[in-house]
Amino acid sequence: MTDLPFLTTLKPVTREDWLKLVDGVLKGAPYDKKLVSRTYDGLVLDPLPPRKADAAPVFGRTPGAPWTISARVDQADPVAANTQALDDLNGGASGLTLVFASSPHAHGFGLPDGEVLTRVLDSVMLDLIETRVESGRFQGREDALAVAKLVEDLGQSPAGLAISFGLDPLADMAAAGSAPMPWANLSHRFAETFQILSGRGFTSPIARADGAVHHAAGASDAQELAAVIATGVAYLRALEAAGVDLSTAAAGIELALTADVNQFATIAKFRAVRLLWGTVLREAGIAAGPAKVHATTAWRSLTRRDPYVNLLRTTIAAFAAGVGGADSITVLPFTQALGLPDPFARRLARNTQLVLLEESNLHKVSDPGAGSCAVETQTDGLAAAAWDIFRAIERKGGMAEALTLGWWQGEVAAVAAKRAKDVASRKEPVTGTSEYPILIQAVPEVLEAAPLVVAPASDAALVPHRLAEPFELLRDAAEAAGSPKVFLATLGPIAAFTARATYAKNFFEAGGLPAAVPDGYGDLEALLAAFTASGAKLACLASSDELYASDAANAAAALKAAGATVWLAGRPGDLEEPLKAAGVEGFIFAGGDVLETLTRAHTAIGI
Template identity: 40%
Template sequence: MTSAERLSLAADFPAATRDQWRELVRGVLRKSGVDPDIAPDEVEAALASQTYDGFAVRPLYTADDPAPEAGFPGLPPFVRGGAPDGRVLAGWDVRQRHADPDPATTSRAILADLEHGGTSLWLVVGAGGLPGDVLADVLADVYVDLAPVTLDAGRDAVAAADTLLAVHADKGVADSEVRGNLGADPLGLRARTGEPADLDVAVEVARRAQGHPNLRAIVADALPYHEAGSSDGQELGCAIATGVAYLRALTGAGLAVDEAARRLEFRFAATADQFATIAKLRAARRLWARVTEVCGASVRSAPQHAVTSSTMMTRRDPWVNMLRTTVACFAAGVGGADAVTVLPFDSAIGLPDAFARRIARNTHSILVEESKVAGVIDPAGGSWYVERHTDELARAGWAVFTEIERAGGLVRAFDSGLVDEKIAATRTARTARFAAGEESITGVTVFPNEDEKPLNRKPAPPVPGGGLPRVRYAEPFESKLEGS
């Protein structure tokens, strides 16, 4: 077939211009009474919305909107994904979280997850989760070479890492087959609890991972900043600053930069704002690629673990949480996350029951197996909006990161109050928008069910606090409804 014979779907239609679009939208705004006197060149500004990072999301993006070249999947700057084939072959890692302190209950839940779609485990050990001395018992029936384990052990990170490695050894797993993450994150612990950050813990855990080429040792967890109310750019900036602090600690202790970079994994929040989540994950890979380039590392990318946001979850009308987490999981998959955790829809009430855990697992199954979300490499690539939003978020995150670096690094930025101050300003602005009705929470601030019968769940174990606050934006409005 010659080029002249090829079908051109738009051949019989005149090319549309931006001015034509403006005039059509202007007509709608005038007739609806929104702004009868609006001028054509004011249309886009009138419909734009401002992000908490200071740039606008406009109503229209075209090929004329500049954005840097995103490159190719699996190659720097990894905007289009950390692997050449994306997640096409096997989908993303379905990583289910377990924090019930009762060993028998957790053992049953782990086996149910792994039998019905889960592919790895995220175990909370110590404060807020399982007692450390039962970890081996809980994993007794788990094929840890097939289902990698990621730990979240807080101040007990070294002991938990030793226990997990002993479990692998007792099961006869070869060192090269040990995968997962030992989960050290003293900076995340500092953000949550206010306790001094002992970076020697990260060094000790990283040393234990040596000899296991496929085992990660450290998580640069951005969830504490998201849960405190940060913007996407602030979450990115704090995550990159965390990663850099760990690189400094590990190389300062004698590890080669490639060895240090190979042990890191990043954790980000996925929200119901699907485009912001997609852009955030793409921007994060770009920023980390730049950091590792400057450090001279040949290991330029790091895995991403996306977790559906806890700040968007509600106690009232919790069934709506299924919709929120589905959109967030979709966005995480499209954004190229390597592992995704969907929090059960009742997680804001207490410890999830078996039905809620099943729904969380099935969310992955529907998106991967039925909707084939993972069947396309970087499905958002080429979208003028996504490419521009990725670039703007990357710039916002880099600005936060460099401000932290100028303050002397993340530890000093904590101590000076810089991190808390910046996030508090965003949290206040966001809360004000909810209170003013400019943003809404379905089932709480809009369409509340006054006759709703509350769900009852087993209380979750207390989580250490004292550092950055943990917020759920629905909480104050739920309290008003329950008190009315």
């Protein structure tokens, strides 16, 4: 095979060769501005980074082994919860996550208490699956001991069971904004519970350092990683102070992260957490061992509007977590933001992973991202940024003190505010909600509608929120007002107005205001007659710059005289003052604050 011509005649392709090809496509536009992006952690992401020649795989789960498909059990009625659990297991799930009602991850539902577990887990073969516990807030001890009692009542050997008890008082503290007792007392209670469970023979992780509370409140990827590492270190300290061997303590901590819609960032995040935890163990003088890492798809990325897009979001997230080496994954059903998911939504959540495992064989390659320029660069960048944030937390006195001072909440809030601004301007679009909305669409069924969100008792709480919520509130308000229309006042032929009219339709419908694109109007008289017939209060001019210069002022004045509040699609440029003088009151254009502009549109219409 060595005599094949192309092996000797082709020159090695360099990064400079690629950049020349890219420059031809960009036609002189700056490469850095067009293609280089920056994350909320300040990482500069070059789409053509230099190859990392010495890249080594980051080993996650056992090579070739599938991850555990862990289904949520979150129905309050124990009989229904049992039916749900058995249905999930019979349908392909290999694990269960028991979600208690006051858990930070319950989203309005969940098991009432540990007393119902006997009925909930009836006929469930605990020795054949992995079981995770997401305890009620500051109820980790009680819920964990309830699970341990069930195991004892069943006569099963604790050492033969894969049960992650999920003791995570710092996550509870972050979600509540305060704690029922000082951290010194809470950490002592945590360590005592750890010792009770390990003393009974349980060998799976007992504690958990979970980043989901931080992510749902708006944390960046590096912040979530830092929170997980800082929490894990706090638990190592608490267990060491209680006399637990550090190697035993480290093996008893599960790490949990959020899998989100940015595929490469999620892959990098799950690789980075193992590098970071390995560094912690090395610095603590602990022999490095395989960390148990769980993934849950992102709550903050789910939408109530056009919820079917959630299926794409969770597929990307599950794919990325699997490629990143997660040991177990929970996919939130696509209707989770609407309420309690029905069997159909739960089946799709399972099947998303089954297709990735059984048809795509995604698990059979260990760390497929290893060596990839983009993945390696982002992994290293995330790990470095997270380590710096972790050290900042440590300088504050650790995670508990950072939360008590309110410093950490401020750090997360700052990033959340930046992201909210990008969502509002659609720099970070939410497909189906802020972009490409569908106003008339059947709503999937849920077993029970999501309850109203109750404001937290403390201002220091890390409150979960979904990115789509501000736009959803506008849609709700518009529908409650009867979905008033926006009249698109197109000028000239179809070729002149289609681009801006289509943009305007998408823009206004993101706020729940129907805006049909017409075929055009023969003259100004026909346009005014159509406006009057429409019953609309807001009219938006849409056409080309040339026609704006010649016809927009007259059309705006005529529409205003006919009773319209007049807006215009596009940047007005030098025409702004004459257009305003003619009656144009608002402009819509790419890069502006869409949310604020739609709010003004609601006000103009009378919503």
